Every structure is written in structure tokens, then in C-alpha cells.
Amino acid sequence: MTKTVGNIKIAHVSKVYTNGTIGLDGINLEIPSGEFLVIVGLSGAGKSTLLRAINRLHDVTTGSIEIDGEDITKARGKGLRLLRRNIAMIFQNFNLVKRASVARNVLAGRVGYYSTFRSTFGLFSKGDREMAAQNLKRVNMIEKYYTRADELSGGQQQRVAIARAMMQAPKVVLADEPIASLDPKTTEMVMDDLKRLNQELGLTVIVNLHSVPLAMQYADRIIGLRAGKLVYDKPISEVTEADFTGIYAELGDK
Numbered sequence: 001m002t003k004t005v006g007n008i009k010i011a012h013v014s015k016v017y018t019n020g021t022i023g024l025d026g027i028n029l030e031i032p033s034g035e036f037l038v039i040v041g042l043s044g045a046g047k048s049t050l051l052r053a054i055n056r057l058h059d060v061t062t063g064s065i066e067i068d069g070e071d072i073t074k075a076r077g078k079g080l081r082l083l084r085r086n087i088a089m090i091f092q093n094f095n096l097v098k099r100a101s102v103a104r105n106v107l108a109g110r111v112g113y114y115s116t117f118r119s120t121f122g123l124f125s126k127g128d129r130e131m132a133a134q135n136l137k138r139v140n141m142i143e144k145y146y147t148r149a150d151e152l153s154g155g156q157q158q159r160v161a162i163a164r165a166m167m168q169a170p171k172v173v174l175a176d177e178p179i180a181s182l183d184p185k186t187t188e189m190v191m192d193d194l195k196r197l198n199q200e201l202g203l204t205v206i207v208n209l210h211s212v213p214l215a216m217q218y219a220d221r222i223i224g225l226r227a228g229k230l231v232y233d234k235p236i237s238e239v240t241e242a243d244f245t246g247i248y249a250e251l252g253d254k
């Protein structure tokens with residue numbers, strides 16, 4: 001089997017929802033291992049659809065999405081499970097089990113490595129408990145190990161969600177507007193956490209954002225979507241001040 005390093009190759013990908021809405025329209029995109037890619041675009045541009053196609057939460061209508069040479073759009077059964085294990089997802093609304101402890105939520109990130117029986121009964125190994133503690137330290141949340149998730153602030157919940165994502169030992173992290181419901185200071189903490197994972201562990205990180213200034217601050221490369229099409233694609237070194245307004249104007253010009 002190919003060694004997984006987090007290269008993504010999206011070729012001729014379109015997605016038409018069953019009601020006829022075009023989600024994605026002929027996307028071609030290569031994302032090299034270790035890149036911090038930010039996707040910007042107005043609401044409805046197709047950002048979530050693209051992220052969800054990458055981990056196969058959505059099926060695409062045409063095209064292929066290769067993760068290290070393996071097409072996830074065609075994967076089935078065990079092959080799909082193994083591919084998915086390498087791709088962690090972080091959501092806008094955190095998706096934690098509110099009544100469970102922080103530790104339990106973080107350990108849940110490990111279920112891809114366990115039988116259903118063991119994970120249902122919480123039979124996690126000592127090694128995994130240590131890994132959970134390590135990942136909570138990484139996001140400065142270790143002191144909340146036993147706290148219930150619903151006693152945390154939004155920013156703290158998102159950091160627990162990042163620790164949970166890390167339990168998968170992923171190669172790729174997808175974050176769908178991870179800071180949409182957070183204040184500016186917490187936003188910075190969460191974006192810093194994502195950047196640290198990218199830089200220290202070399203993970204490929206793909207983040208959907210509405211904010212171009214934030215994209216400018218964190219991205220290696222920015223792409224823009226409008227009505228399902230790729231309309232902007234530049235490395236951060238080539239993004240100019242003029243593009244700043246350009247991105248807004250072009251994306252807004254529906």
C-alpha cells in the first residue's frame with residue numbers, strides 16, 4: 001500500500017445535489033503534503049461541499065479525489081475506512097458529546113482503530129489514554145481532562161475537537177469554518193493550534209474561512225470558490241493587497 005503523506009489530487013470534480021443544485025463545478029486542484037490551504041468564498045460557494053467530498057461525507061457526481069494516489073470517491077468497505085482514518089474533520093459547531101467528559105470525547109477520536117465492541121464500552125488502552133493527555137496538552141486543555149464538554153466555552157470545545165481529531169493520527173485535517181462562532185481572541189488560539197499541527201507535524205491542513213484577513217495571516221495558499229467553480233488560486237507570496245479587495249469583489253459578483 002502507498003505510504004500516506006497527505007497529498008491530495010482533485011480532478012474534474014463536479015457535484016450536483018439530488019435537487020439539481022450545483023455544489024461543485026469542474027474542480028481541478030492539487031494540494032501537496034504539508035500545505036496550509038485556506039478556501040474562501042461567499043456563503044453557498046461550495047466550500048463545505050468540497051471539504052465533505054474530500055473525506056467522502058458527500059459523494060461526487062463526476063471526477064476523482066486521490067489521497068496519496070488512492071481515489072476516495074471509488075473506495076469501499078475497509079479501503080474507505082482506512083483512507084478516512086487519515087483524514088480528520090473539525091466542524092463549526094464542534095460536534096462533541098456534550099454530556100461526556102473531555103477525556104471521553106478526545107478518546108472517541110480513536111474509534112477508527114477499535115472494534116465497535118471495545119469503543120462502545122470505552123475499553124481504550126493505556127497508550128491511548130496517554131495519547132489523549134498528550135493531545136490535550138498540545139492545545140492547552142489538559143486541566144479540563146475530567147470536565148464535562150457542556151461546561152466548556154466555545155473556544156475550549158473547539159480545542160477539544162482538535163485534540164480529538166489528532167487521536168486519529170491523521171495526515172490531513174479538514175476544518176469547516178472552525179472559528180465561525182468564536183470571538184477574535186479565541187479565533188486566534190484555534191487558528192494557532194491548527195497552524196502548529198501543520199508546522200510541527202507536517203499535516204496537510206485545509207480550512208474554510210469567510211475572512212480573507214485571517215486567510216492572509218495563516219495560509220500558505222488561498223483558493224477562492226464562486227458558484228462551485230475555482231476562481232482564485234495563489235500562493236500567499238503572490239497574494240497582493242489589490243487581490244484583497246479583488247477576492248471580495250470577484251467572489252461577490254454573482
Ligand SMILES: Nc1ncnc2c1ncn2[C@@H]1O[C@H](COP(=O)(O)OP(=O)(O)OP(=O)(O)O)[C@@H](O)[C@H]1O
Nearest residue numbers: 017019021022023042043044045046047048049050
Ligand atoms: N444537501 C444539499 N442538498 C441540496 N443542495 C445543497 C446541499 N448542501 C449544499 N447545497 C447547495 O450547494 C451549494 C454549495 O453549498 P456549500 O454548503 O458547499 O457552500 P459553502 O460555501 O460551504 O457555504 P457556507 O459558507 O454558507 O457554509 C449551495 O447552493 C447550497 O445551497
